[in-house]
Amino acid sequence: MIYHCCDERRRRRVREHPVLNGIDYIEVLDADAVPLGSPRQRTLLVRFVKAAPALTVESFEITGGERIADVRIEWATRANAPNPLVTTPLEQSFLVALPDPEEVIALRTSSSGDYSTYTLHLVAAAGAIVPPANIDPLLARVDFSFKVECPSDYDCAPNDLCPEPAEETPQISYLAKDYTSFRRLMLDRMAQTLPQWSERNAADLGIALVEVLAYVGDRLSYAQDAVATEAYLGTARRRTSVRRHARLVDYAMHDGANARAWVQVRVGGADPVPLARAETKFLTKVAGAEPIVPPPAADPLFERLLLQRPLVFEPCEDKQLFALHNEMFFHEWGEGECCLPKGATRATLNGDFPDLAVGDVLVFEEILGPHTGRTADADLHKRCAVRLVQVAAGLEDPLTNPPTPITEIRWAEEDALPFALCLSARTGREFGERIVGPVSRALGNIVLADHGLTRTGVAIGTVPEPHLFLAANSGRCMPAEREAVPPRFAPMLAEGPLTQADDPPAPEIPASAVLVQALSAVRPQIALDSTLPGGGGERWIARRELLNSDAAAAHFVVEVEADGRARLRYGDDRHGKRPASGTAFEAGYRVGNGPVGNIGADSLAHVVTGLGEIVGVRNPMPARGGREPESVAQARVAAPQAFRVQERAVTPEDYAAIALRHPGVQRAAATFRWNGHGHTVFVTVDRFGARPITEEFEVELLAFLEPFRMAGYDLEIDAPHYVSLEIELLVCAKPGYFRSEVKGAVLQVLDDGVLPDGELGVFHPDRLTFDQDVYLSAIVAQVQAIDGVESVTPVVFRRQGQPDPAPLESGVLPIGRLEIPRLANDPNFPERGKLTVTMGGGK
Structure with missing residues (x-):
């Protein structure tokens, strides 16, 4: 067949013709020839459209081939009646068992050929170019390959025997990028293809088409430039593009965060009031609006208020509210001028509050100025929220008659008071020197709310x-899809x-x-x-x-x-x-998102609710946590460095650096030790405030370090090695100063606590850490700066219990890599360091 056609109409017509016949297809026996004992790739099964005609070896001819071109036919036999002289019994059984064996003639070739394409011809006689009688000319030849069953990584069947001619690429100037250059380019092209067209009038149809196409080209060029601009982190303008570029280097560009606030919902009545998160909203102050706003389903007032653009907060949780918790005062046990000191984690409430539960949040606030006794003079900064971890209700003060019911509460260490909270006070002389109180109170019915309006x-x-x-992508003969x-x-x-x-x-x-x-x-x-x-x-x-x-x-x-x-x-x-x-x-x-939600205290004034028991709402403390989305400029700076952050621990320094990421760790050091079958990493941790390494903290820190640990390395958490100091100073007070007062000031400065002005003492745990040598000159300078000190003479400066004069002589006490100096000067724990101050001078 010399044509490539997309249908088989010729083959169907030959099949329907009473006399004509032709080749349908050809098979090459390869792997199937092995069980028959036949040579591989040398047996051809020629299947005809109808019953095979009576043909001899001379009727077949094979042409083609590159390396092996002379392939001859050795014998030919009909499949339904195999010639026993040239075929074996196995071959005979195989041929007879073929489907419609009367349509097949088996051929044996002299060679298995090469990998090129061969053609089998039906000829009237040897050397003739015409087919035998009654053989259709178009079906008298067929192309085939001896290696058709050889493995191939792709489909080797030809699928484009009649390719479309390649079009000539026009000469295009790639410097044309705007309307003017595109118009000029097309007019120049038209001058070459249609030289007889010379019209340049703007009203001409051809000029109008050229200008329209130039306009479209200008728009497409702009789109291409925009895509090219967004393709690189350094040139991208859209935030979305920068976000995707940053993600390629494992940097997540954040979209900010909304603000959160502690909101008090005041209620009335004796029964608990269930506050539903999904049905409640809090609004900032809107002029002329009542504190209680009906829900949107009952009244369109809420939607009208939104037109004035108030900020909307919504509860983060469902909550049971109690009228008894609206306002609670502290019990002072019959004393006066009392306060809760800074760092306090427990208090006593005046009254029985059986519905207070662990997990509830209270807000402490000052309501009177301690010096004046006036509400207007209350310090608005003295407000803080605490999470209760222990509640004991139903208690009584036995010294009152009748006994006063009280409730003991304790809150989390992390919520320790950041300031001293005055409970009662004596006013100044100009205000009568009278006892006023309660100066502070505790607010219950506190609900966590965050900025955002649900739609x-x-x-x-x-x-x-x-x-x-x-x-x-289909072949020429496939239907157009x-x-x-x-x-x-x-x-x-x-x-x-x-x-x-x-x-x-x-x-x-x-x-x-x-x-x-x-x-x-x-x-x-x-x-x-x-x-x-x-x-x-x-x-x-x-x-x-x-x-x-x-x-x-x-x-x-x-x-x-x-x-x-x-x-x-x-x-x-x-x-x-x-x-x-x-x-x-x-x-x-x-x-609702971002820092706009960081509203001030008492900004929330309206509550959207259908509960008649709710009487008001306020936020005693400012909202916090609202963050702006990360800008493009910030991402361009941070993203290229993100992948440089070490996310695995290999060296001891890596373990120490990663441990510092934990919020409860001030300093850390790590040591590798061989344990007999592998390495153990001992991470020595210095916690804030010299807190002990508890079992809970150790489990938490191990879980924190686990993602960074190298395989085959065990982890252990160690407490630091504390070095207790022994220091003795001879201090001479200035004339006119009391020695006792100067000594008290010296002991206070060299204390391990917090000074009245908020500064840390010289030996506060957060000022000391690993491998930090102690310099005598720094201690002397701190004491010398105290008002009333004339001179300071060091007498003893050493590790406690080690009579080594070297530190005193050199002025430096060396501290090891895993050691932390301490000096508590606590008579209850003398092993934690001792400070002796001998006074002279003064009075």
């Missing part, structure tokens, strides 16, 4: 039908900025650690519900990225632009599911 059932669009198609280009569907939310927040905190987390959220934990507060054209649907969940989403995951990504608008991006059926055309989406999301 539900917002239609964001329907996935369109495809309108662009690509030609399928086109492949639909998935339509772009990246809806943008109508309102913004989209809230970025973490899940509500667990009830055991201290109150001081709740308001500020970790940026690595916040997520966009949005979820989608899809509805398919034929019914049914599913919930779509927001993710930071789709790299870990499989093809069936209903996930999407929120990408925030520089103006705060949020656009949604879906998957591509490889990483994340692509929504089908016709799918309608509804969104539920929250609006």
Whole structure:
């Protein structure tokens, strides 16, 4: 056959003809020849369109080949009646068992040929170019290969025997990038192809078409330049582009976080009031509005108030409220001029509060000025929130008649009072020197709320039908098909900025650690519900990225632009599911984000609720935690350095540096030791405030270090080796100063606590750490700076219990790599260091 045709009409017509016949196809026995004992690739099975005609060896001729060109036919036999003189019994059985063996003639060749293409001809006689009688000319030859069964890494069948001629590429100037240059380029091209057209009038149809095409080219050129600009981190302008570039180097660009606040909800009545998170909202002050706003379902007032753009906060949890907890005062045990000292973690409330529970949050606030006794003079900064860890209600003060009911409370160490809280005080002389109180109070019914307004059932669009198609890569004989280009569907939310927040905190987390959220934990507060054209649907969940989403995951990504608008991006059926055309989406999301939510104290004044027992709302403390989204400039600086952060621990210095990332670790040092079968890493930790290495902290730190640990290395947490100091000073007081007062000042400065002005003492644990030599000159300088000190003479300066004069002579006491100096001067623990001050002079 010398033509390549896309159908088999000729073959069908030959099959229907009463006389004509021809070759249908040919098979080369390769692996199937082995069980028959036949030579591989030398037996050809020629199948005819109809019953095979009576042909001899001379009727067949093989041409072609490159390395082996002379391939001859040794014998030919009909498959339904094999010649026993040239075939073996196994070959005879195989040929007879072929489907329709009367249509097959078996040929044996002299060679197995090479890897090129051969052609089998049917000829009337040896050397003739015409086929035998009654053989169709087009079906009298067939191309084949002896190596058709040889392994191949690709489909070797020819699929483009009649390729389209290559078109000549026109001469194009790639310097043309704007309207003017495109117009000039097309006019020059027209001058070459249509020299008889010389019209240049703007009203001419040809000029109009040229200018329209130049305009389109200018727009396309701008689009290409924009794409090229967004292709690199250093030149990208859109925040989304910078975000994706940063992700390639494992840097997650954050979108900010919303603010959180402690809100007191005041209630009335004797019964508990259930506050539902989903049905309550708090608003900042709106002129002319009442404190209680009806819910949107009952009254359109809420939507009208939103037109004045108040900030909206919503509770993070459901809460049981009690009128008895609106205001609680401290019990002073009959004393006066009392205060809770800085660092306190327990107090006594005046009254029985059986509904106070572990996990509840109280806010302490000063309500009177201690010096004046006036409400207006109360210090607004003396407000703090504490998380209760122990409550003992039902107690009494036995010295009162009748006994006064009291409630003992204790809160977390992390919530220790950051200031001294005055409970009662004596006013100044100008204000009568009278005892006033209560100066401070405790507020209950505290609810954690965060910035953001919930919107539900917002239609964001329907996935369109495809309108662009690509030609399928099919052969010339395949039916013309086109492949639909998935339509772009990246809806943008109508309102913004989209809230970025973490899940509500667990009830055991201290109150001081709740308001500020970790940026690595916040997520966009949005979820989608899809509805398919034929019914049914599913919930779509927001993710930071789709790299870990499989093809069936209903996930999407929120990408925030520089103006705060949020656009949604879906998957591509490889990483994340692509929504089908016709799918309608509804969104539920929250609006409100960033530092605008960091409102001041007492900014919340309205509550949207349907509960009649709620009488008011306020936030005693400022909201905190609102963060701006990371800017493009910040990401350009931080992203290239992100992958340089060590995320594995190899050397001892690595373990120490990673341990410092833990918020409870001040300093750390690490040591490798051989344990007989491997290495153990001993991490020696200096905690803030010289806190002990408890079992709970050790478990927490081991879990923190585990992701960075090298395989084959064990981890152990050690306490530091404390070096107790022994110091004796001879201090001479100035004339006119009392020696006792000067000595007290010296002992206070050289203490291991916090000074009255908030400064740390010289030997406070947070001022001392590993491998920190102690210099005598620094101690003398601190004492010499005290008012009333004339001179200072060191007498003893050494490690406790080691009579070594070298430190006193050199002025330096060396400290080892795993050692920390300490001097507590506590008579209860004399082994923790001793300070002796001998006074002279003064009076």
